[in-house]
Amino acid sequence: MKIIRSAPSPTFLLPRRHLHNMGLFRFDYWTQRLTIIIALLLFFSGWLLLEETRDYLLWIAVSYLLAIFIYPYFKKYFFSKTVIFDFVGVVNIGTMEDYYMGNIFVRPGMRELIERLKVNNKVVLFSNNPWEAHQVFSKKLGLDSLFDFQYTSGSIKHRKPFAEAYRIILGNINSRPGASVMVDDRTDYLTGASEIGMHTILFKDMEQLMADLRALGYRF
Numbered sequence: 001m002k003i004i005r006s007a008p009s010p011t012f013l014l015p016r017r018h019l020h021n022m023g024l025f026r027f028d029y030w031t032q033r034l035t036i037i038i039a040l041l042l043f044f045s046g047w048l049l050l051e052e053t054r055d056y057l058l059w060i061a062v063s064y065l066l067a068i069f070i071y072p073y074f075k076k077y078f079f080s081k082t083v084i085f086d087f088v089g090v091v092n093i094g095t096m097e098d099y100y101m102g103n104i105f106v107r108p109g110m111r112e113l114i115e116r117l118k119v120n121n122k123v124v125l126f127s128n129n130p131w132e133a134h135q136v137f138s139k140k141l142g143l144d145s146l147f148d149f150q151y152t153s154g155s156i157k158h159r160k161p162f163a164e165a166y167r168i169i170l171g172n173i174n175s176r177p178g179a180s181v182m183v184d185d186r187t188d189y190l191t192g193a194s195e196i197g198m199h200t201i202l203f204k205d206m207e208q209l210m211a212d213l214r215a216l217g218y219r220f
Helices: 029-045 053-078 087-091 096-101 110-117 131-141 163-172 187-195 206-215
Strands: 082-086 122-127 149-152 180-184 199-202
Touching: 029 053, 082 087, 082 163, 087 110, 087 122, 087 131, 087 180, 110 206, 122 163, 131 149, 149 163, 163 187, 180 187, 187 199, 199 206
Parallel strands: 082 122, 082 180, 122 149, 180 199
Antiparallel strands: none
């Protein structure tokens, strides 16, 4: 099932570089549970002898740090459904002049949607922006803590809309095309995703995006 909606297509094409971020730790739904699981495993294995208050603090601290380390790998190998978001035109809002001036913002409602999607899905950002610009905007907009994985095109040596770019990303995060969807505001950028069997959503507005994700079976 593929969902394509008509929407105005921007006339610009940005330069490309790559960033692969394994996902900075956020103490969210699954990380809390990982911490509890690790703490219980350590407790029942007898690895930590809990005799004093400081021993309990060490127990929690070790569990917490292990959860930070394990979280991105847990997401990579145990979550099947994946949503890949374009950056310019979908996640951010602003004109190209705003973009080059650094005056851009996360689209209203988008951050909340991504946070909810992360509970049961891998959430990925894929941008054709230069790496240097993406690094600046990622920090400014707090994207490092929002997405599980981030990519730009340069280091994977393939850019949107070519199918190989999507194959590489899905291979890196252990996802199947049939369990993944690409969200972009350009029809031409969705062609490569469709070629390898991914679902595609042509972004128009937040209401349409949420309806299309639900139609594809995504829970949030």
